[in-house]
Structures are given as C-alpha cells and as structure tokens.
Amino acid sequence: MEDMARTIDIDAYAEGVLAGHRPTLARAITLVESRRSDHAELAQRLLVRLLPHSGKAHRVGVTGVPGVGKSTFVDALGSMLTADGHRVAVLAVDPSSSRSGGSILGDKTRMSRLAVDPNAFVRPSPTAGTLGGVARATRETMVLMEAAGFDVVLVETVGVGQSEVAVAAMVDCFLFLTLARTGDQLQGIKKGVLELVDVVAVNKADGPHETDARRAARELARALHLLRPVSPSWTPPVLTCSGLEGAGLDAVWERVRAHRAALEEAGELAERRNRQQVDWMWAQVRDRLLGRLRTDPGVRSLAPGLEEAVRAGRVTATLAAEELLAVFWG
C-alpha cells in the first residue's frame, strides 16, 4: 500500500469499476477503506465521479444474532437471485471484526456458493475502525458496487452496538432474521431493532423445528401489530424460512420486493434515500466533532476527576460540563 497513492490513476479506476472489472473494483474498495489521508482524498474524487452511476441497486440489510444462520441465509438467497439473473453484492458492517478476526464474512468460505459465483461479489467488513468508520466504508463501497452494475446489494450486520441502526440507515429494506425458541420466547430481539425492521423471517424452519417456527412467527406478527406505530404504506410481515434447505426464500424476497414497490408507490423511496444521505452527512459532522472532544488532551485529563466528583455529588453535572467545554474551547 505504501506507494499506492502515487500510482493510483482515478480515471482508470473509474473506468474499470464502470466496466465491472473485478480486480479494479477490489482495489477501489481497498482505497475507500483506507484510512490514510492521501487515499481518502483520492477515494472521494473517485466517488464523486461514480455517484451519477450509483443508486440503481435494491439495497437490503440483513440482521440477526450470531447463530441465527445469516451467512447460510445470505448465501442461499444470493444464489437464488443470481440464478434469476441478478448481480449480487454482499457487504458487511461488523465493527467487532478487528478484534474477533471477523465474526461475519471474514471467512468467505461461509458463503461457499456466492464466493465462487461470477455474478456475485462478497466483500468482508472493513476490519479496522469505529462503527462510524466501518459504516462509512460500507456505504461508499455500495456506490462502487452500484456503479459496477450490481443490482442487488445485501448488507449483513452482526448487530454489535449500534450497527443495526447504521445498516438500517443505508438500505431500502431491513430484514430481521430470528429463531423460534422453546415455548413463548423469541431469540435475539435487541433493543430498538423492531422499530427498524421492514420484513421479519423466522429462520431454521426446517425438519422438527417447522411447527415451532410457525408458532413463533404468528406470535411475533401479533406482537408487532400491537406495538409498532401503524404506517399507512407498510406493515412488516413475519415469515418462516430455512436458509439451509432454501425453503421460503422466494416468499421472503417477494415481500422485500413488495416493500420496495409500496415505498415507490407512496413516493417514499427517493425521499428515504435522500434523507439517508443528508442524515449521514450530519452524522459524520457530529461523529468527528465528538471524536475531537473525546480525544482532546485537556478533556481526557480532566474528565475522570469530574466524573468522580459528579458521582460523589460534590459538583453538579452542569458545572462539570461547563468545565469540560471550557478546556475544550481552550
């Protein structure tokens, strides 16, 4: 990578990506993921060039706890779609991958079919950085994928921290995979995630688990109906499927398509995407501003003592906040 900036030809990159040349696409993604400032500048030039060619894919997020069978599901769904003539890109947002060595997609062999499918492109999560950084790279990789002609982008997330929120903010449709559990308990419903989902699928509805999965789906549908604010344009359906056996995937995809059609009919798709972009601009402004605050030497040296004083009731939170801001502004 040392000499990469010197030798990068943005025109050639742009042409290669637009032509769907896979090695160039891979290099362009590496450029977008790089955290070197000279790379960052080049990456932004490339992205501005490609933006007019982006936006044509159906962007679908997939989430669910570890063990729910996301990789198998994405592998099977993606293969179904490429067999149907689609070109499918699979990306991931996993801010934990730098520590864990990649809990999702780090090992492409977990998507054994898509990994060797000429009409698919599987890219692991960037393995370094904060959620904000990882999400930025994934969003910008999506631009490259769309410019390269992929018409379906599946963005997988393992659901660490706020990563579902980040993924929901970059896709058209957010698909939540869950499992049936013994009795009445559903697995893996994380705080806030139900408010983001557009389609729910109870996975591993195969063999002896099918009845449980059906019951879980009915209960979850009832609960969603009860708890979600009513939307005029869409009510999230709850289905069952089996990534392993490939059962029900066509029905899941049919609902994902129906969701998009409903958004388009209501004129909400373009608006949703535009809002996502503007929100993301502001999110980046906020993230960087608060990042500066967190890493400010004065703030770092003062904060622990002030936290302790606030905890002990020796100072009000308001006064402590004022002190921190005073040292930050210098």
Added chain:
Amino acid sequence: MEDMARTIDIDAYAEGVLAGHRPTLARAITLVESRRSDHAELAQRLLVRLLPHSGKAHRVGVTGVPGVGKSTFVDALGSMLTADGHRVAVLAVDPSSSRSGGSILGDKTRMSRLAVDPNAFVRPSPTAGTLGGVARATRETMVLMEAAGFDVVLVETVGVGQSEVAVAAMVDCFLFLTLARTGDQLQGIKKGVLELVDVVAVNKADGPHETDARRAARELARALHLLRPVSPSWTPPVLTCSGLEGAGLDAVWERVRAHRAALEEAGELAERRNRQQVDWMWAQVRDRLLGRLRTDPGVRSLAPGLEEAVRAGRVTATLAAEELLAVFWG
C-alpha cells in the same frame, strides 16, 4: 426579575429550602429555571450547597399520550401518597409548553387535589427552551425538592420528541400509562418507549372499559415478555387502573416500590443514579457543542447548499461533512 441577581442571598435560599419554606422553594426553582447567566451561576452555587441533602426521594417518571389521563392519574396517586404520610413533588418535562401554552401542568387546576394539598408541591414544566434546557431545569428542581424534604418526586412528561428518554434518564422508575383500544390495538406506544418502561398500567379501566383494559393488559404483557430482553432483576408488570375512580392505584404503587426494592437488592439503584449523573454531564457537553455547531454562522450559511448537493448526488456526504467542519473550526 431584573434585580433578582443583586438581591439573591444564596445562604438564605439554602436555609429556606432545607426548612421546606414553600415561597423560598418556589423562588429557588425560578432561579434554577432562569436562563440569565448571572442567575445560572447563582443557581449552581445553590445546587452545590444542596446536593448533599438530595437523593432521598423515590423518583418516578410518568408518561403516556395526551388523553391517557396522566393528570388525573398523578392527582389521584399523589393524593393517595400524601394521605399515607408522604410528601409529594410533581414536576414536568414538556418542551412543547412554550408553544402550546402548557399542555401539561400548565394549568394546575388539572390537579385539583394536589394543588391545594399542603404535603404536595406541583410545579409546571419550565415554559422556555430546548428539551435539553427544560430537562436540566427539571433535574435541578428535583435536587431542590429533595433538599426540601419531599420523599416522592413524580415527573410527568407528555412524550414530545425525546422527552421520555430525558425523563427515564432522571428517575428510578419509569411508569407508562396506556389505554385499551377496540380489538387488538393499543394506543400510544411510541418508538423506543417500551425499552424504557419499568411498570405499565392500562388506565381508564373503569365501567364498561374494564374488560377491554384487562384484555389489553394481558396482550401487552405477552408482547413485552416476547420482545423485551430478559433482565435478571426485573420484568415490567402490566396492570390496569382507573385514575378517575382511584381503582388499582395502590397496586400500581406497590409494583413501583417492588421495582425499587429489586434494584436495591441487586445493588443497581445507586449505580443507576450515579450513571445517570455522569451520562447527564456528557449529554450537556454534547448538547452545547452541537448547539454551537448548529448556530455557527458559517455552518448555517453553508449547510443548505451542501444538503442540496448531497441530495442531488453532486458531492459525497463525506466531503460535505468535511466542508462543514472546516468552516466550523475556522
């Protein structure tokens, strides 16, 4: 108010509050609510004096959509508590009150019994400012109330914007009031609120509505059980009650007390309160920093054009964010 700062004697204020002298308490609250910088400084001096005398009340938040009967409920619950020997303060967080002229508590006559109860103190929401400002004043008023010997603080919120989040972050127990609706639909479940609640009560369970309320409570309990992450120390109960008839209020309060006992037993109460204070310090730092960003003249003149460019795909969100930060840092 013009000469207030000149004539304010913080020692006298502190003594008056500690003695439970109602006119002084009212003046101290007005000082805390004031947005004049000289008042703010005096208020912080007063609060630092009183902090060691605070923290002894049971702090309970009450939320629910307009029409759910919050004022009647709080009036009845508070009266039950004062009859039982408690001293009850009623505060509010309603950032809309400056516009609406006070949609809750603005008119004390909506709490006709508590308003004239010598063992209660009803204070309307501050009527000016952002949610952050209103929440700050309410939190700091809570310190005054506790120093004045009130052992129950009820904080009502109308649930505009993020006000439930703000109230949940300042209380020991968050009580959610809802209504039964025809059939299977519950009213007023707002995004994210279920994750904050500790106790749920279906209100207006009186006369012909009682059966519906009971059924709604059962359904909601099932849904909560299904959807909430399991906590080892507490499962939010769902009750029915009637603020109007006073029915079921003792049972609701019994669950509020049981919740506190469970937190104490698990050693979580002190930790929750300490964390609330430290979180609040950081929230104030963030709010003020982002406030400066929003009001920065350079940012304000640049932002609309950049938003439009991002929307139209002429510039990446990342580049636009960099431009905004560059003009902000100057």
